[in-house]
Amino acid sequence: MTVLVTGAAGYIGSVVAERLIEHGHAVAALDDLSQGHRAAVPGGAGFFEGDLRDRRRLAEVMAAVRPDAVVHLAAEALVGESVTDPAKFFEVNVTGGLNLLDAMRAADVRRLVFSSTAAVYGEPEEVPIREDARLRPVNAYGASKLAFEQALPWYASAYGLSHISLRYFNACGATAARGEHHVPETHLIAILLEVALGLRPDIRIFGDDYDTPDGTCIRDYVHVGDIADAHLLALDRIDRIESDAFNLGNGTGFSNGEVVEAARRVTGHPIPAIAADRRAGDPARLVASADRARDVLGWSPLFPGLDEMIATAWAWRKDRLRPYSG
Numbered sequence: 001m002t003v004l005v006t007g008a009a010g011y012i013g014s015v016v017a018e019r020l021i022e023h024g025h026a027v028a029a030l031d032d033l034s035q036g037h038r039a040a041v042p043g044g045a046g047f048f049e050g051d052l053r054d055r056r057r058l059a060e061v062m063a064a065v066r067p068d069a070v071v072h073l074a075a076e077a078l079v080g081e082s083v084t085d086p087a088k089f090f091e092v093n094v095t096g097g098l099n100l101l102d103a104m105r106a107a108d109v110r111r112l113v114f115s116s117t118a119a120v121y122g123e124p125e126e127v128p129i130r131e132d133a134r135l136r137p138v139n140a141y142g143a144s145k146l147a148f149e150q151a152l153p154w155y156a157s158a159y160g161l162s163h164i165s166l167r168y169f170n171a172c173g174a175t176a177a178r179g180e181h182h183v184p185e186t187h188l189i190a191i192l193l194e195v196a197l198g199l200r201p202d203i204r205i206f207g208d209d210y211d212t213p214d215g216t217c218i219r220d221y222v223h224v225g226d227i228a229d230a231h232l233l234a235l236d237r238i239d240r241i242e243s244d245a246f247n248l249g250n251g252t253g254f255s256n257g258e259v260v261e262a263a264r265r266v267t268g269h270p271i272p273a274i275a276a277d278r279r280a281g282d283p284a285r286l287v288a289s290a291d292r293a294r295d296v297l298g299w300s301p302l303f304p305g306l307d308e309m310i311a312t313a314w315a316w317r318k319d320r321l322r323p324y325s326g
């Protein structure tokens with residue numbers, strides 16, 4: 001297939017592009033480089049700089065690439081910022097996403113795999129969270145992702161779009177060549193590794209009085225390579241299965257305290273941790289039921305263990321103080 005990957009200069013998108021190329025697909029990358037890195041885009045991919053908000057640019061790219069499918073990862077994705085500046089999140093994640101769908105429609109591109117998120121659920125009523133759980137996001141990031149997801153069945157029934165939404169839980173880990181580097185960094189494991197590298201003095205852990213065994217929040221971590229593999233499976237099956245949403249997680253939560261301990265074991269660094277106040281809207285436990293992805297997509301994560309996930313991230317990061325800066 002020829003696949004257009006939006007957000008391919010970003011953390012997960014670059015690994016998705018890498019895996020697609022490894023499996024013989026032709027990849028074109030679209031990214032505005034607002035957060036991603038040009039150097040993260042695999043050499044074998046064609047690169048198009050462009051913004052989802054630029055309808056003309058999207059039409060040009062679609063006409064030049066003529067993809068068989070689009071994998072749509074480009075997004076504004078900083079949860080905290082989405083609360084203080086929701087307009088940007090709706091503009092990029094909803095309006096920008098709809099621009100992409102319209103460009104696809106004009107070019108008769110009818111397959112879409114979309115990066116959705118556990119944030120569409122908000123505070124869960126039951127854990128593990130199934131796809132048919134109540135959808136009530138507690139931040140504008142989750143709300144914008146959900147709004148786009150909810151447009152998809154309408155485009156399916158009216159315009160024949162086949163769509164698969166993959167609701168990732170917490171992505172982590174790295175391949176040999178690509179890993180996580182955001183500025184600012186907000187993800188726990190990437191921050192822990194920055195402490196181990198001496199780039200930060202310590203880590204703040206938000207909340208130690210939750211109703212969990214060690215009082216810290218529990219999250220479901222999933223390896224970026226396993227996430228990328230789910231995209232390959234989705235593309236392989238998209239013509240044969242019903243359009244739907246799928247959770248991607250390991251079904252095993254790890255507390256923030258357990259993640260800090262694991263990072264200390266893997267890096268051999270003491271990593272000082274400081275208890276801080278809870279953040280608004282942080283649920284105690286977010287753990288996925290990924291049964292649907294296993295049953296329907298045939299997805300089976302290769303890296304479910306916390307230490308091994310962190311070890312891949314550390315192997316990539318430990319010799320790269322400034323990743324992707326040449």
Ligand SMILES: NC(=O)c1ccc[n+]([C@@H]2O[C@H](COP(=O)([O-])OP(=O)(O)OC[C@H]3O[C@@H](n4cnc5c(N)ncnc54)[C@H](O)[C@@H]3O)[C@@H](O)[C@H]2O)c1
Nearest residue numbers: 007009010011012032034035036051052073074075168171
């Ligand atoms: N990282 C996670 O744990 C996680 C969890 C759930 C869902 N997701 C989703 O996965 C996707 C990728 O996440 P990531 O962690 O790799 O983020 P990332 O920020 O590293 O990648 C996003 C990419 O999109 C690009 N982009 C942003 N706005 C754009 C625009 N207007 N036009 C074109 N490109 C634009 C950025 O430059 C960046 O390269 C996002 O859609 C995110 O919401 C991530």
